[in-house]
Amino acid sequence: MIKFQFPLATLFVATTFVHASPAPVAFDNFEYTGRDAVFDTPLSPGQYRNPILAGFYPDPSICRVGEDFYLINSSFAYFPGIPIFHSQDLVHWTQVGHVIDRPTQLNYDGLGVTRGIFAPAISHHDSTFYVVCTMVDAGGNFLMTAENAAGPWSDPIWLGFDGIDPSIFFDGDGRAWLVNNGDPEGKPLYQGHRAIWIQEFDPAAKKLIGPRKVIVNGGVDLAKKPVWIEGPHLYKRDGWYYLSCAEGGTSDQHSQVIFRSRSVTGPFLPWEKNPILTQRDLDGTAPGAVTCTGHADLVQANDGNWWSVFLGCRPFAGKYWTTGRETFLLPVHWTDDGWPVILPRGERVPFVVAVPDKAKPLIKAVQGGRPAVPLTGNFTWRDDFDAPKLSSLWVMLRAPKETWWSLDRATGQLNLVPRAERLSGKGNPSFLARRVQHARFDATTRLTVPTTAGVSAGLAVFQSETHYFYFAVQRTLHGVSVFLEHANGKDPERTASASIADTPSIELRLTADDKVLTFAFRSSPSADWTTFVPDADATTITVQAAGGGLHFTGAVVGLHTRIEPWASDLSPKPRGK
Numbered sequence: 001m002i003k004f005q006f007p008l009a010t011l012f013v014a015t016t017f018v019h020a021s022p023a024p025v026a027f028d029n030f031e032y033t034g035r036d037a038v039f040d041t042p043l044s045p046g047q048y049r050n051p052i053l054a055g056f057y058p059d060p061s062i063c064r065v066g067e068d069f070y071l072i073n074s075s076f077a078y079f080p081g082i083p084i085f086h087s088q089d090l091v092h093w094t095q096v097g098h099v100i101d102r103p104t105q106l107n108y109d110g111l112g113v114t115r116g117i118f119a120p121a122i123s124h125h126d127s128t129f130y131v132v133c134t135m136v137d138a139g140g141n142f143l144m145t146a147e148n149a150a151g152p153w154s155d156p157i158w159l160g161f162d163g164i165d166p167s168i169f170f171d172g173d174g175r176a177w178l179v180n181n182g183d184p185e186g187k188p189l190y191q192g193h194r195a196i197w198i199q200e201f202d203p204a205a206k207k208l209i210g211p212r213k214v215i216v217n218g219g220v221d222l223a224k225k226p227v228w229i230e231g232p233h234l235y236k237r238d239g240w241y242y243l244s245c246a247e248g249g250t251s252d253q254h255s256q257v258i259f260r261s262r263s264v265t266g267p268f269l270p271w272e273k274n275p276i277l278t279q280r281d282l283d284g285t286a287p288g289a290v291t292c293t294g295h296a297d298l299v300q301a302n303d304g305n306w307w308s309v310f311l312g313c314r315p316f317a318g319k320y321w322t323t324g325r326e327t328f329l330l331p332v333h334w335t336d337d338g339w340p341v342i343l344p345r346g347e348r349v350p351f352v353v354a355v356p357d358k359a360k361p362l363i364k365a366v367q368g369g370r371p372a373v374p375l376t377g378n379f380t381w382r383d384d385f386d387a388p389k390l391s392s393l394w395v396m397l398r399a400p401k402e403t404w405w406s407l408d409r410a411t412g413q414l415n416l417v418p419r420a421e422r423l424s425g426k427g428n429p430s431f432l433a434r435r436v437q438h439a440r441f442d443a444t445t446r447l448t449v450p451t452t453a454g455v456s457a458g459l460a461v462f463q464s465e466t467h468y469f470y471f472a473v474q475r476t477l478h479g480v481s482v483f484l485e486h487a488n489g490k491d492p493e494r495t496a497s498a499s500i501a502d503t504p505s506i507e508l509r510l511t512a513d514d515k516v517l518t519f520a521f522r523s524s525p526s527a528d529w530t531t532f533v534p535d536a537d538a539t540t541i542t543v544q545a546a547g548g549g550l551h552f553t554g555a556v557v558g559l560h561t562r563i564e565p566w567a568s569d570l571s572p573k574p575r576g577k
Helices: none
Strands: 025-034 047-049 061-065 068-072 081-087 094-100 116-125 128-136 140-146 164-170 176-182 195-202 207-217 230-237 240-247 255-261 291-300 306-313 326-334 352-354 380-383 405-408 413-416 431-435 440-448 455-464 467-476 479-488 493-500 505-513 516-522 530-537 556-563
Touching: 025 455, 025 556, 061 291, 068 116, 081 116, 116 230, 128 164, 164 230, 176 230, 207 240, 207 255, 230 291, 240 291, 255 291, 326 352, 413 556, 431 455, 440 455, 440 556, 455 505, 467 505, 467 516, 479 530, 493 530
Parallel strands: 061 116, 116 164
Antiparallel strands: 025 380, 025 413, 025 440, 047 352, 061 068, 068 081, 081 094, 116 128, 128 140, 164 176, 176 195, 195 207, 230 240, 240 255, 291 306, 306 326, 405 413, 431 556, 440 505, 455 467, 455 556, 467 479, 479 493, 505 516, 516 530
8 A cells, every 4th residue: 555654754853762661562553444424425427525635624725836736724732733735636635744744843732632733824925835823822823934835844933913813815916915813903892702904924024014904803794793703815806805704613603704805905895695605504413414614715726716625524413523624625606796605505515516517627537546545535544554654644642752653664563652641631642643534434453462561552532631532452460451441521531441361462443333432352363353342432532522612623543552550560450340
């Protein structure tokens, strides 16, 4: 299998482990299979599938450079941060790297999983890529630049203004402007009262210049007390400046609204038929519903057609989603009087989209081959750890201070060093994960049973510090055991534990079927699976359990090892209930 990877040497700072460290745990492989029913619908010629990026890929921003498109997403407290993708047809995407790939670029220390990198925006001008973003609770607004989208990207240049969601617009006269969400002038009139600000940006000096000005106060209609106007982007078409913003918050009241002006600094007037995208008037519990749509960005292709990427959620069992906010794509239609519409009000976001006739030359053979690393649909992805670099799909919690992982190409193994850092903390545990992209999926790994007493290792599926499962094998002075740790809004606890026969290696599997998780193990590939826990509550790892509209990430699943807290005296842990 072909995998797109990034070099370990460019990602992390190498550290020599002290002799007291326990022996690394070797993982032979990891396999992920997604099987959502919505992806079973076959594509006909001239169709593509939504979402274009399934799973935790929120707040998309897009730009075009010639015939190439580049797209980035929020990554919050995960590292590497800000994944960046490339496409030539808007449908098939390949990850080319991360904007944040060095621990020295930003400080993630102590951040909760939904803090950190909020709503990056990408633009391109005079052979340079620009990404502006907010590091929430850890520095504020910053700029990074690169000549190549794959990197290397610069260290952050701090911009020194309040608010979030900055975006740069390069005008045809050579001037550039930055728009962002911030507090309104004076005292806010109500909870969620925000404003959109504009200020000129000097690309040569890489700083803001001139006065700052409010161009939208509150939203489309201040008298109706609109909330959370944010995610602004500027565009120019036929002499008009268009300002597109999200409004209503990122939950089920989310929407996209549009304003325009003859001057880049306003006044901006809203369209009388706003919003240009929302699903809030539809039943979000209906089969096939997409909810929370908004935070859109628009792009014009070489053929003159306009497209929009935006976030949305795919509920299961009526109201839950594990995958978080995903990236969708729809064509933009312009009204006769010059307003863009992403989706007429009352229409549902389609999972299978027919490409408009006028855009078919751009979207070539969209029903054709799959990228080397599939990012949507149903698929199986396997990593045998036999490549020189880690796949770009692997992420960790917060930036590392030491190198606790290594690839052994000779044996085809990933070695993880057990440490005391836990998933329930706000540090950097020995945990490599990939995004969960389905409500129904299987994740499997084969690993060497830890050789050090007091060490556990296995599979973890993680939504937040307070909502996860850890399915592991552990060696104690009394033998080998398997256990399931469950965190559901309180201190984690072992909900199941059992001694097993000593074995050099073990295979662990977790299976998600909407609201139910099943955990199983076997000692050899030829052995039958032993069901360990058949009916764990999968709603634990949903966004709804972890905080609902205030929880911005989706679940990840991967490989974890740690030193158990009782390992200092090597006494066995009492069995859980």
